[in-house]
Amino acid sequence: MIDLHCDTLLALHSHGCVEGLRRNSYSVDIERMHACGMKVQDFAIFVHFARTRDIGIDPWGYFHDVYSYYSDEMTKNSDLILPLRKFDDIQTSIDSGKVCSLLSLEEGGIVDGKMDRVDELFRLGVRLITLTWNFDNCIGHTTSDKREEAERGLTPFGFEMLAHMNEIGIIPDVSHLSDGGFWDVARHSKKPFCASHSNARAVTGHKRNLTDEMLRALAEKGGITGLNFCPSFLFDPTEEQLNTNTAPARIEDMVRHVRHIVDVAGINVMALGTDFNGIDGILEIEDCANLYRLFDALGKAGFTDDEIDLVREGNAMRFLKEAL
Numbered sequence: 001m002i003d004l005h006c007d008t009l010l011a012l013h014s015h016g017c018v019e020g021l022r023r024n025s026y027s028v029d030i031e032r033m034h035a036c037g038m039k040v041q042d043f044a045i046f047v048h049f050a051r052t053r054d055i056g057i058d059p060w061g062y063f064h065d066v067y068s069y070y071s072d073e074m075t076k077n078s079d080l081i082l083p084l085r086k087f088d089d090i091q092t093s094i095d096s097g098k099v100c101s102l103l104s105l106e107e108g109g110i111v112d113g114k115m116d117r118v119d120e121l122f123r124l125g126v127r128l129i130t131l132t133w134n135f136d137n138c139i140g141h142t143t144s145d146k147r148e149e150a151e152r153g154l155t156p157f158g159f160e161m162l163a164h165m166n167e168i169g170i171i172p173d174v175s176h177l178s179d180g181g182f183w184d185v186a187r188h189s190k191k192p193f194c195a196s197h198s199n200a201r202a203v204t205g206h207k208r209n210l211t212d213e214m215l216r217a218l219a220e221k222g223g224i225t226g227l228n229f230c231p232s233f234l235f236d237p238t239e240e241q242l243n244t245n246t247a248p249a250r251i252e253d254m255v256r257h258v259r260h261i262v263d264v265a266g267i268n269v270m271a272l273g274t275d276f277n278g279i280d281g282i283l284e285i286e287d288c289a290n291l292y293r294l295f296d297a298l299g300k301a302g303f304t305d306d307e308i309d310l311v312r313e314g315n316a317m318r319f320l321k322e323a324l
């Protein structure tokens with residue numbers, strides 16, 4: 001199994017690093033990864049600009065703070081997990097009975113227009129960058145419900161950074177990026193790119209989801225999108241559900257998104273990007289140990305074993321091979 005996005009690292013760090021990655025009370029830990037057959041788990045370092053300012057630290061420094069926690073955890077648990085620096089590390093980890101960790105940065109804006117920071121991120125082991133989060137940054141514009149805003153794309157630095165990422169081997173991730181930014185990446189990326197945690201906008205009309213045209217363009221480029229378990233991206237919750245944090249992330253809605261995405265863009269584009277510990281609501285699948293329930297449901301919905309294997313890991317494996 002391969003999961004392209006979780007915020008578990010941040011959950012652990014923001015609660016004072018009391019718990020660790022080996023075993024914890026959140027949705028993903030190394031022991032459960034082993035038990036459920038997770039071969040590669042993306043761990044995102046998510047940087048919220050305003051929040052870092054509130055605690056009196058600059059975003060770049062904050063990244064390094066979380067990174068040093070991550071790095072310590074990798075060292076401490078090196079008997080069970082291997083950080084992914086190149087594609088072959090996945091096979092190495094399998095051969096040595098370990099799981100693999102794909103480190104990503106969510107909020108590329110922390111590079112602050114400085115290309116040497118992109119090189120430093122690579123050196124530290126970051127292999128995927130979610131170009132924007134919910135704000136515009138030095139790379140490009142974020143998603144918007146307003147059409148004019150949504151059409152704005154990458155900045156001149158963003159184009160340069162995309163080319164540089166292609167060159168050194170960091171995967172561009174368009175989740176959270178504006179529609180215009182998506183198309184800029186689709187037209188200019190020399191390697192396959194991904195939407196690590198986004199669903200289908202035709203099924204749930206949320207700006208964070210991808211339109212059918214985007215899904216097809218992603219597929220044509222050899223890219224993938226990771227199915228996100230965030231209730232608001234799976235269906236349209238009521239205000240009441242949102243205010244009381246009771247919007248459900250139902251498996252039947254996940255299956256509807258997978259069905260639609262596969263129908264419009266083909267099976268090869270569909271992967272997993274759970275967003276565990278980065279989402280609110282009542283999750284029918286609350287941790288990685290229960291992901292098998294999604295695959296069972298896909299089977300019952302008529303997907304073949306081969307198709308389910310592609311969603312589980314086959315597509316992400318092919319993608320990582322080409323994109324890294």
Ligand SMILES: [Zn+2]
Nearest residue numbers: 106176197278
């Ligand atoms: Zn996100």
